[in-house]
Amino acid sequence: MHRYHTPLDLVRERSPERPVAFARPDAVALAARWFQDNFKGDVFYAVKANPSPWVLETLAANGVRSFDVASVPEIELVAKHAPGARMAFMHPVKSRRSISTAYFDHGVRTFALDTHEELAKILDATGHAKDLNLMVRLGVAAEGAAYSLSGKFGVDAHEAPDLLLAARRATQELMGVSFHVGSQCMRPTAYQAAMSQASRALVRAGVFADVVDVGGGFPSVYPGMVPPALADYMDSIDRGFAEMMVHETT
Numbered sequence: 001m002h003r004y005h006t007p008l009d010l011v012r013e014r015s016p017e018r019p020v021a022f023a024r025p026d027a028v029a030l031a032a033r034w035f036q037d038n039f040k041g042d043v044f045y046a047v048k049a050n051p052s053p054w055v056l057e058t059l060a061a062n063g064v065r066s067f068d069v070a071s072v073p074e075i076e077l078v079a080k081h082a083p084g085a086r087m088a089f090m091h092p093v094k095s096r097r098s099i100s101t102a103y104f105d106h107g108v109r110t111f112a113l114d115t116h117e118e119l120a121k122i123l124d125a126t127g128h129a130k131d132l133n134l135m136v137r138l139g140v141a142a143e144g145a146a147y148s149l150s151g152k153f154g155v156d157a158h159e160a161p162d163l164l165l166a167a168r169r170a171t172q173e174l175m176g177v178s179f180h181v182g183s184q185c186m187r188p189t190a191y192q193a194a195m196s197q198a199s200r201a202l203v204r205a206g207v208f209a210d211v212v213d214v215g216g217g218f219p220s221v222y223p224g225m226v227p228p229a230l231a232d233y234m235d236s237i238d239r240g241f242a243e244m245m246v247h248e249t250t
């Protein structure tokens with residue numbers, strides 16, 4: 001690996017004919033530290049954002065102990081490059097095989113779901129394990145997101161209470177709610193709004209959640225797209241959390 005101060009230095013020196021990828025481990029370390037210092041819950045890194053081994057290793061070296069994974073290959077990457085890390089399998093649709101591999105071979109205990117069928121599948125594929133943390137993915141309105149995910153995953157508001165109740169009854173460990181406001185979310189208030197939507201579903205179900213997973217969507221700066229300060233997002237999450245029926249935070 002070669003080191004350059006700027007992309008322009010590489011262009012001047014090597015005039016590459018083929019595509020080149022730049023790694024900026026200092027930027028990864030800085031972001032990892034920022035979230036650990038400013039987010040009041042546990043920080044999980046969503047591996048799909050950038051699964052490069054150097055990214056996972058840099059995160060692990062900078063205090064990130066938890067990873068959000070969406071497939072067995074991602075689980076294997078984390079096991080290899082951040083050994084001992086905690087993983088949450090947050091894809092709401094999984095094969096039986098991938099659930100049992102995650103549970104039995106990699107010690108994964110946290111699984112997301114957005115249907116009764118997926119809940120039954122998780123229970124079945126883990127041999128009706130008693131130590132599961134079950135995260136119900138809610139579909140939320142994506143105000144201000146550049147890339148909405150609400151059409152893709154998440155139980156709708158009408159069916160959420162019944163599923164929350166079923167998940168609550170299915171585990172003696174943690175039951176949580178999760179959502180994703182959409183990637184590159186430009187409006188901090190989207191988190192508070194999603195959390196109050198989650199609260200309404202919990203109240204209607206008559207259950208408490210132990211965990212709230214606020215997903216991702218924290219924006220980057222792109223040309224013509226300058227987001228509000230990340231601290232504003234943390235404030236919105238704190239306000240939303242204060243109003244929720246929960247026992248803990250993630």
Ligand SMILES: *Cc1c(COP(=O)(O)O)cnc(C)c1O
Pocket residue numbers: 046048049068090091180182183184215216217218
């Ligand atoms: C993709 C994803 C994230 C991270 O989202 P970004 O928009 O990349 O920040 C977090 N949680 C889940 C469940 C995801 O699928």
